[in-house]
Amino acid sequence: MSKLNLIGNLGRLNGLLRSTRSNQSFLPLFQREATRHFATDAEQKDSSLDPFLRPPSTGLAYGRLIGFGRNTLKTDIINFLEGCNLTPQDVKVEYNRAFTSVGMILQFPSRIAFDSAIRLMNRNGRLYKLERADRSQWDVAKSYDGKVVLMQGVPRNALPEDIERVLSGCVYNSSSIQTFVRPAFPDPVRLALVEFPSQVEAMNAVLVKNRSFCLNNQILMRVLQ
Incomplete structure (x- = not known):
């Protein structure tokens, strides 16, 4: 083999060794970047999970x-x-x-x-x-907090004064009286809501006035929670 061919082969061998070392140093870098990328993706997925699937926390x-x-x-x-x-x-x-x-x-x-x-x-x-x-x-969800009384069976032609007559002697907010008509069988039913200043006053009204008559109808009363 001539001296020139020998020198050429040695040059190619040195280039191959340098390329191998370069690839070996690049591989860990690639692995680190890939790992970081996948970890970031996983964190993003975890952050989008339903709050109920996350670890317990002190939040409500x-x-x-x-x-x-x-x-x-x-x-x-x-x-x-x-x-x-x-x-x-x-x-x-x-x-x-x-x-x-x-x-x-x-x-x-x-x-x-x-x-x-x-x-x-x-x-x-x-x-x-x-x-x-x-x-x-x-x-x-609305909280009535035990201070609102539901009156069922209020006559369709009853006036606010008629409802107040039923509640005579009770402590309540007369301006809070609301009436509603709800479908029922065989006839629609009229309801009334009355607000009281406290749970004790609301319960007392039910104990004393339940099954009283408004005009010709008997009224059923109960406290809403």
């Missing part, structure tokens, strides 16, 4: 309770969920257009408290059903 959590009876009170649920740190202000009763209770929206101090409520219900035989809810459901 909301649930909707169904399966309770018509006469179930807020205090019944609070006592049932003892240890979940609920107060009467953390419970709102949902009513339909006929003012029949159809659910309760519960505001828990944390996701941990919500999970504790689920476990407690499972242990106690699932008397009620608790499902997740969000803040919008809580905001929409």
Whole structure:
């Protein structure tokens, strides 16, 4: 082999070695960039997950309770969920257009408290059903706070003065009286809502005036929670 051919082969060999070393240094860099890219994608996906799927936090959590009876009170649920740190202000009763209770929206101090409520219900035989809810459901639900009385069976031709006559002797806000007509069988039913200054006054009115007569109709009264 000539000296020139030998020198050429050595040059090509040195170039190949340099290229190999360059590729080896590039590979870890590529791996690091790829790992960083995939990690960023994963973080973005995690951040878009439903808040209920994230780890428990100290933020408020909301649930909707169904399966309770018509006469179930807020205090019944609070006592049932003892240890979940609920107060009467953390419970709102949902009513339909006929003012029949159809659910309760519960505001828990944390996701941990919500999970504790689920476990407690499972242990106690699932008397009620608790499902997740969000803040919008809580905001929409109206709380009557035990200070509003529903009067059912008000005559269609009754005037506000007739309703006030029924409530004679009770302490209430006369300007708060609202009347509604709701479909019923065989005839539509007229309802009235009356606001009282306190829960005690509202309950006293029901105890004293329930089944009183307005004109010729007997009135049924109950407190809205």
